[in-house]
Amino acid sequence: MERITHADIPAICALLKRVADAQPAGLPPELAKAWQPGPLEFTSQMEGVTYFAARREGRILGTVGCEIRHGTCHLMVLAVEPEARRQKVATALLVAAMEWAKHSNAPTVWVDALARFSSVAGLLKHHGFSEAGTLHKHEWGEDVVLFERVL
Numbered sequence: 001m002e003r004i005t006h007a008d009i010p011a012i013c014a015l016l017k018r019v020a021d022a023q024p025a026g027l028p029p030e031l032a033k034a035w036q037p038g039p040l041e042f043t044s045q046m047e048g049v050t051y052f053a054a055r056r057e058g059r060i061l062g063t064v065g066c067e068i069r070h071g072t073c074h075l076m077v078l079a080v081e082p083e084a085r086r087q088k089v090a091t092a093l094l095v096a097a098m099e100w101a102k103h104s105n106a107p108t109v110w111v112d113a114l115a116r117f118s119s120v121a122g123l124l125k126h127h128g129f130s131e132a133g134t135l136h137k138h139e140w141g142e143d144v145v146l147f148e149r150v151l
């Protein structure tokens, strides 16, 4: 588990595209686009965010971004290569993110996820997060579920 460098950006963008393509059809086009940033767009979104990557034999299998927002830790862009799922890749990413949050003196970690990304609910509950509510039709008509874990 390492922080990403600029050299990793093309591989991360390609991973995010495969993750978006693996979603069942029906994702609003604006969201499908947001989940597939190009390298320049991703670079501009990196400001103030620490990204970790999980690698196996040099290949990036998953990523997560951590930022301190309003004095606590927000996780974003949590994604694992479709064919590497259920092998604890996201678990390793979450452990790294929670360690980072503790070192950053964040009292909580929170995540906002599209309700249709149902796998993330199972993952986060497995790691002690609780569901804090739903923002209805919040992102281009999609419900967004909030999860939090007090550290």
Ligand SMILES: CC(C)(COP(=O)(O)OP(=O)(O)OC[C@H]1O[C@@H](n2cnc3c(N)ncnc32)[C@H](O)[C@@H]1OP(=O)(O)O)[C@@H](O)C(=O)NCCC(=O)NCCS
Pocket: 019, 076, 077, 078, 079, 080, 081, 084, 085, 086, 087, 088, 089, 090, 091, 092, 111, 112, 113, 114, 117, 118, 119, 120, 121, 122, 123, 124, 126
């Ligand atoms: C959600 C996601 C990151 C999980 O990654 P993963 O590497 O497969 O997760 P792990 O192997 O670490 O899972 C650990 C535990 O979480 C739970 N879990 C993970 N995926 C699950 C699923 N699809 N359904 C139910 N529970 C799940 C299980 O308890 C699992 O333990 P188990 O395999 O022993 O039963 C991955 O499915 C993904 O990238 N999904 C698409 C993108 C997404 O939803 N991102 C979140 C938006 S913020």
